[in-house]
Amino acid sequence: MKKAKAIKIICALLSALLLLAALLVLSGRRTFKVSSVSGFSMNTPVHLSAAGPDPEKLDAALQDALRILENLNDRLSLYQEDSLLSEVNKAGGLHPVQAGPEISTLLKEAAEICKLTGGSFNPLVGPLTRLWKINKREQGDYTLPTQASLDDVLPLVRIENLSFVSPDQVFLRQKGCTLDLGGIAKGYASLKIARHLASQDIRSALIDLGGNIFALGAQPDGSPWKIGVRNPLDPGGDPIAALAVKDAAVITSGSYERYRIVDGKRYSHLFNPATGYPVENDLRSATVVSPNATLADALATALMVMGLDRASDFLESFLKEDPSLGVILVHQTSDGPSLAVTANLEDRLKVLSPGLTVTCIPK
Template identity: 35%
Template structure:
């Protein structure tokens, strides 16, 4: 049983392999809708929208889910030397990269927004959050999809689902294995080729597989492509020699945050971070097409 929908700015497909009750998938999509209404800064009245509007003025009451994601985001900011930073909201808005359209900012525009980016100025206490300076915006685009996938998995497992694939764009989250007891196989897009051309294939059970890459969202300006993974220090799309990072981990929130973090850190620092984390593997693909796996990645690789 399968159902798809356009939500979270991507096509989402949920497939249940051991299930006949259609209302269960509807519950899952209702949960995505509910969480998006809290976590999307682009939805009027969401926790993130209200947080941005009150920036520099007052604390905002937030849901337990928003609090959890904001706290996680601050943890990854610390882990990543500040490269993972959800307060890049003003920068994301400035570039405004959607549907192969975007805005190439002037130096003056960048100088206006870069001082507004600092996770240390995102304050969180029980049930409340505060952005310390007017003009600051928290945008959870680099972690919310993963967090939402984890929550939906939890909901489905509580319903009794044992075999399922949640596909939230390039966030794949697996529940168990296939009904016959074999692992799921997941293709990893080659970021340097057209959609559907695979760089590799992995086999996994119950895992999260998340990819961030230059081919997801971009626009062309004066003959050069500019992608959506923005460096909070320079204000420009990260230029680290990487074309994509795929993370295999236990939770999709971790995979989401780490795929962005490693892309921004670059090959050496990014892989060093992966290697120090338990139960996390990665495949880095360079702009030259080289595949760089983490030490345990071959355990998931389907030999072709």
């Protein structure tokens, strides 16, 4: 699922990454050195950078962050046969599985967000992921699922199939139910890494998990991080906007990176859990800005499923409960891409693409 994060937001416009790659940054009376590490986990490239006065402490904290990430991947991977998630999925309809307090809490949050979004985000979308087998790296012979096959798996996607028989025991009520946390796991991981770095007294860091960004603190000079928003109609081109961010996740979902093309039609990796079909609406990407990266990740997926009008209605209600949440929706018009932006981001967003239309949501 997902995330595939479309319009994925790329770390501090690359220029900010180059800034972090510098050997040192001066701030007041102290000299801040910069450390960076890269890797591959959760099926995506990982880039972590942090600044501080003690390079050994930075290096140790970043290496610990990579281990934290790999530990989460070992438990949450849909594709590792020995992962905790695979164990839960295999036990569907048979018996509960001891998931432990951390993963149980994450699954409960996922279930709550599913209900909050009317099912647009759904952690049980795994049967659709397996049925459609959408992956742009595997474009060979392919047959679209039949309506009959979709009808067979749709009952498995109902969130009521996810239950907790004790605080830490997870049970999938039907055989064939499949948890797929691709729409929430990287957000959760970035938040966990940010908290770890903060616990090590690191106040300036940039966490990039395949375009899922968490900006910890500010840049070493005190200015906000500048996060680039990609054009989903030209993802390899220049960013269409830049967003100033401190202490928040910036997470995007979209359909331009993972898809299949069958008979000239593109099928997204994002699914509508109600119909079982890949998402097909006027939205091309949805970016969510929030200190809660777990929520941001899941809501980015949900908004993509909703489409522009339903997303606007949802935000009108949701922002009354959480006015700090920021959203950027890129939608298709006859004149090209257009941005719909929540009011709380307007003064932090710089449009880089000439002629780009920007409107406020909710209306």
